[in-house]
């Protein structure tokens with residue numbers, strides 16, 4: 269069964285781990301969730317299966333994101349991820365970090381579309397799970413539509429149905445990954461024009477989208493939206509995604525009920541070996557913008573430092 273890309277929550281290292289995805293599943297059942305990027309090296313040499321764990325009962329639809337550039341290694345990882353039951357395997361061609369460039373993957377691969385195509389073909393050969401790509405609109409000074417069209421025309425294979433495009437160039441030298449998400453200007457028009465050029469390709473737009481209303485505007489032109497920082501910083505903005513984007517009934521839990529359920533989960537996770545520092549960090553923004561937000565954030569921090577949730581959970585719940 270094919271999954272919908274109408275509303276996606278972006279892959280984010282240190283953020284969209286299994287716990288964060290648990291939180292999002294208390295708020296929306298329909299948004300497509302992405303894991304953090306997992307590198308082929310971590311899977312094959314580091315045997316980091318821990319990073320590939322997901323909660324099969326509640327997380328679907330869920331996509332794993334892989335980072336790598338060796339078609340054989342990517343195929344090996346795609347096979348593992350396919351057998352684990354992910355709904356999609358996404359290849360990261362958008363990350364500009366120096367570390368990633370040293371491994372010759374991420375955004376620098378936009379300069380080698382033939383290799384990207386080899387990677388996609390190799391991955392898709394070994395699994396029936398759909399393989400997708402996440403890229404930028406270009407690299408360095410190539411922020412023109414010709415570069416993007418040329419890249420896409422060269423990576424196209426019949427199996428590639430979906431492309432996620434972060435609407436900024438990646439500057440490969442001189443900017444940190446964080447600056448690379450802020451300084452290059454957003455060029456949504458390039459992504460819109462790409463949809464025009466490749467109408468049969470499902471195009472998901474990413475970068476700087478703040479809320480559902482902006483998402484609905486983009487959805488008039490492209491097939492899907494992907495949001496990263498805004499839902500991570502303020503998870504409640506996705507509480508009406510299921511109704512507004514998918515025309516289904518929202519889960520409808522209020523903020524307090526979500527927090528109660530998540531804190532219960534955090535306590536359970538201690539038994540599973542996940543300290544509070546790993547789980548509580550995802551809920552700093554749960555009452556963002558509300559009057560107790562500051563006191564709530566301080567108490568989360570204090571709880572993490574003292575490593576004692578039982579002592580503060582009632583006060584936390586009272587603050588939202």
Ligand SMILES: Cc1cc2nc3c(=O)[nH]c(=O)nc-3n(C[C@H](O)[C@H](O)[C@H](O)COP(=O)(O)O)c2cc1C
Pocket residue numbers: 278279280281282283304305333360362363402434449474475476477494495496497498
């Ligand atoms: C902390 C952080 C970690 C990120 N890690 C990844 C990653 O692992 N893979 C990836 O493709 N993009 C990663 N990104 C980029 C996001 O997926 C997204 O493309 C970018 O933040 C722009 O979308 P936004 O403006 O909605 O946040 C990361 C972004 C942030 C803020």
